[in-house]
Amino acid sequence: MKHQTWKAFATVIALAAILMLGACHKKAAPPPPPPPPSVAAPTASISVSPDTIAQGQSATLTWQTSNATDVSIDGIGAVQPSGTQQVTPTDSITYHLVAKGSGGTQEASTRLTVTLPQGEVAPPPSSTEEDLFGHNVKDIYFDYDRYDIRSDQQAAIQADMLFLNQHPNINFTIEGHCDNRGSTEYNLALGDQRASSVKNALTTAGINPNRIKTISYGKEKPFCLEDNEGCWRQNRRGHFVYQK
């Protein structure tokens, strides 16, 4: 999420630079109309306390915005410009706030980690290897247009390595997926690199590459079909599929 904020900041700087330089550059296109001077850009912040809870406990989400007319949090919906709310998620979750105003859009995120009671993933006695795989191997999520494994996914990939090392007979496919915003061909190439990134992380940790197939689905087989960041985020992933 740090990356996103930085990118927003960089874009504002870049836009300002373009506006200033516009007059002596690109004579063909009129410079974009300058934003009305009186409209201030919205600001937004969000935090959760505590930031780690055990499953079943609750935490308090607090957010503040200014200069925003339309404020929403993924998974909660439209909210007051500033406020607090008790949340009791069953899984770790990133709360993503979008504040829109006439001066633009600002986003902020905070992450709440939910720890599972020890032994929670112990499977029912009759479960098969495929069930075990499904319960234990977690998909790896990516930032927009990125194929490097971000820091908040390290725990998931460590858990995947542990399980896959303990079950050396399981072969599997890593599917690279992208959200539906980009172009078809570029997304297929990007999905290929996401699948390769996950594969490389596993083989570096000692998993036999012969157990792993990779395939890119680009934006051809999305998990979630809506046109919003909550959904796009679900679609940017390396998805594990058990291979019979």
Add this chain to the structure above:
Amino acid sequence: MDETHRPVPHSTIGARLLGVLSLLTLLASVFPSTSFAQDWVRTGSGLGVEKVRLAVPDFKPSNSDPQNDALLKAFNDTFWNDLDNSGVVELVSKSFYPLQVPGQPPEVTFGVWNSPPPNAAMLAFGNLGVAAGKLTVQGWLYDVKNTASPEVLGKQYTDVATSDAARLIAHKFADEIIFRLGGGIPGITESKIYFVSDHSGNKEIWVMDYDGSNQRQLTHLGSVSLSPRISPDGTRLAFSSLTKAGWDILMFSLDLNRLVSFPRFGGTNISPAWSPDGTRLALSSSRGGNPQIYVCDVSGGNIHRMTANKGPDVGPVWNRKTGAQIAFVSGDSGLPQVYTIEADGTNQQRMTDQGYAVSPSWSPNGQFLTLAWIRKYGPGEPGSSDIYLMDIASKQWVQLTHDGGRNDYPSWAPDGRHIVFQSSRSGKEEIWMMLADGTKLHQLTFAGRNTQPNWSWK
């Protein structure tokens, strides 16, 4: 049009391009209107500020065969659309026509056509009739201001009595008129557009006439097939498809109407592109690690890597005039940008300066790229993806679409004056066509989702 063959310093080409286009697309014009004198981009917009006023009354039946009505409808609709799409003429509205329209030369009354309300300079008219199972069409183009010697064209066509044949005759006669009135512009009415459609349930490769008629499914693979690219001679179609082994390039023979063999390369293999001499293919392959541009023979042999970037490289297209460069998309510096590289792998040049730039298509005259570009890209809220035209020598650009939706996959017509592309502006992805200055925009497909159009080379 002899002027167009005169060599021009490179530095003025972009200026002229922008001068011609920006005025007509109501962008700020910084160049004097004298730039209209020459038509470098040949969009049709620069053929003269005053387009020829052409009156096109419906062709009349030449006999009383019962088939005539249906064939006349097919002919008249197609003929009018072809002339309108060309951008070469200004069609005089039918509401200005007299009640009695001519079907043959003796029936032409010059005075009612060459003065207001029609005030036409040219008149295209004729007749159609079926006799003994054969369809015969007679057509004329008259210069109605020149009453002493009015005939510019007089043609007769005979074919089987089907509506397909009637449409084909309309295309041929329209092309003759466009060639004469456009100063030698090659017609495109018999060209084809290949595209991806999910109309039958899966994404398959389809083909249609340039005006959206005659849509026909070519592949029946039941998988996901993408990126159709027709060979320069029109006999083979390369595309990418999700097979059991992954994404592979497949080759379809239009002569045999079936797939022909093409080797597997391993990894993800997508976005094939034909060299203009038809002897080589460029493609994106991850056979050696991350997706890069490779070049191979049309048989798939002799494959070798062309680019060495760290981000994914995809979507190559050859310089269509010389075959000496390849444009492609790379995520090497973050968001995808359009680059060019010499066909020997040297001299990689970044063409786009910002945003999200994909899907380059090289113009037939070799001077321009058209591409899909989200210039104003911001976190979480990307701007619109629009079609742009870029002068390669100067990297100056003009935005061609402004009307919303996601616009992608532009492809040049063989006349270098039209562009076909996909757009979601109607609510779902469909194929649209326009002149290369952004005018004469119209939708070609309506059923299902239709994407990635690729215009035939001739």
